[in-house]
Amino acid sequence: MATESTAPNGTAEITMLANLITSAVQDVVKEYSAAGHSVPSLNSTEQGPFDAPHLVSPALSRAIQTIEAACAQLSFTVANPGHVVTNKSYGFYEPASLLVVTNAKIADILLDKPEGMHVQDLAKQAGLDPGKLCRILRMLATKHCFKEVKPDVFANNRLSIQLVSSNPVSGLVVHMTDEAFKAATFLDATLTDPKTASSTSTDDTPFKRAHGVSLFDFYTTPEGKKRFAQAMVGWGAVTGRSMLPKVYPWDKIPQDAIICDIGGGNGHATLGLVKEFPHLKVILQDTPEVIQQGRVYWNTEHPQAVENQRVRFVAMDFFVDQPVSNCDFYYLRHVLHDWPNAEAIKILTNIRKAMKSSSRLLIHEFVLQHAVREPKDLSANQVPEPLLANYGMARIRLYQQDINTMNLLNSKERTLEEFIDLARQGGFKFEHLWDSGEAGLIEFSAGFFAFLGPVMASSLPPPASPSPSLSPSPKDASPPPPTALDRLRTLLRELLRISTTDGRVFIGTFAGTDKPLNIILINAEEFRMGPGADPDGRFVGQVMLPWKMITKVEAHIPGQRPPLNGCNGGGGDSLYMW
C-alpha cells in the first residue's frame, strides 16, 4: 500500500526556483538598462559597469545571488544524483587546470586576439605540449572559462580575462590552486590523526603536512612575500575592499576622527576610505616590515594624505602591544580569521585596553550563516524560499574560505554569534551588523560604558594618556539634554568611596545595569591580589551592593591620586581597572 510522502514536493520546488530565476533575470536586465548598458555576454572581454562588489546595488546583488543559488539548486534537484556527486568529486581538476594556464600565462598570450589562437601556436609560446594544453583549455572552456571559437582555437572571455597576470585576481588564483590546493589533499589525514585532529596550532595544519613548513614560514623569501602580497591584493579586489566607504555613515563622523587600521596590511582599505572621506584620519598598524610596505603604497597611491599627515604608520605586534590609544575607531579587516579563538581574544583584549569609552571596534569579515532557516535569524528569512537560508552556492566562497583557514592556519571564519561571543570575552558589547555585501561590518562598543549612551560618554573625564584625536566620536555629537538618570550615571562614573551598613568601605565605581537596583563596585585594595585577579592584574573583582546596604556615597576626594588610574567595563559583568 502506498504511504503518503512527507518529503518536500520537488515539483513545487523546481517551479518556485524557475520563477525566482525568471524574476531575478528581469531585475538584472532592469539594473543594466538603468545604467545604460546591456548585460555583458560571457564571450565579451570588456569590463562591465558592475564588475566590482562596491559597484553592485543591493537589488542587483540580491538578483545575482538568487540566480547563482537557484540555478545550482535547480540543476542538482533535477539531475541524476550519482551524476551530480561524481561531478563534484571531479571538481579538483578545475583548480589544477587553472594553475597550468595561469602559470603558462595563456590569458596574457590571448590578449587582444578576439579571433583566438590555434592551440599549436599557443602551446609553442607557452612552452607546453599542444595536445595536453588543448585538453586542459577545452575542459576549462566547457566550464565557461576561455572560449573555443573554432575547433582547437581558443580565445579569452569574460572569465579567463581575470587570469591575465596584471590582474590581481590571478595572484589569488595561483595561491589557491597551488600551495593551498596541495595542502588540501592532506585535510583528511590531518583531521583523522589523533595528534593533529583537534589542534589549533599552525604546526598541525594540512598545509604544514604538505609543505613541511607553516604558512607563515612558507613566504619568507622575497619572491614568496611578493607572491603572497599579490594574492592579498586579489583577495581585496574580489571580497570588496572598496565596500568600507559604502557601508558605514562616515559622512556623519566628525572632522579628524581617527581610524586605527590594525593588521591593515598596506592599508588599501582605509586608503580608499580617506580618499572618499578626506575629513577622516588613519593610523595604520601592522608588523614593522608590512608597515614599510604600507608607507611605500600610500606614498604612491595617495601622497597628499602622507604630506598632509592624514595618515600615520605605527609598527606593532598585536599580541604584545596595545594599538595607539584613544582612536575613534579600531578597524580589523580579515585579521581575526587568521587566528583561533585564544589568539583572537588576545588581539581584541589589547585593542580594548587602548580604547576610550566612545571608541568603536569595527570587525570586517565574512559572517557565516547556518544553511538552515531559524525563526530568529532575520537575514536568513530575507532569502526567498526554497533557497538555502545562507544563499547556498551564491555565497559558497565564505564556506570554502572557512575550510581554507582550517587548511592553512588552523583558524576559522565565524558566525555572528561566534563574533559576539569572542568580542564579549575581549570586553566588547555588540552594537550593529552593517551589511557589506559578501563580508559583514560588525560594530562593537567598549563594553561597560556602552549602555550609558551619548551623554555619559561625553561626560567622561579626559583620558590619562594624550589622545591622538580631540574630536568627539559620532555618538558624542549633539547629545540630547541629560535626564535625571543620566546625571545619576555621571555621578556614579566617578571613583567613589562607599560606606555600607556593615562598616565596610569600598573604593570603586558603578558598573551596574540600566536598572540600578544593585551597585557593583571594585575595591582595589581588597581584590587586586585576589583569586579573581586576571594574569595582568587588571580585573580586580567586583561586589554587588544592594542600595539598602549603602549608608554613604562620597565622590573621590579631589586632588588625591585615586588608587587606580582609571576604570572601564568589560563585556557584561566584568570590570577592568588600571
Ligand SMILES: C[S@@+](CC[C@H](N)C(=O)[O-])C[C@H]1O[C@@H](n2cnc3c(N)ncnc32)[C@H](O)[C@@H]1O
Ligand atoms: C589577512 S591579512 C589582512 C590585511 C588587511 N587587513 C586586509 O584586509 O587586506 C592579516 C594582516 O595581519 C598582519 N599581522 C599578522 N600578525 C601580526 C602581528 N603579530 N601584529 C600585527 N600585525 C600582524 C599581517 O601582516 C597582515 O597584514
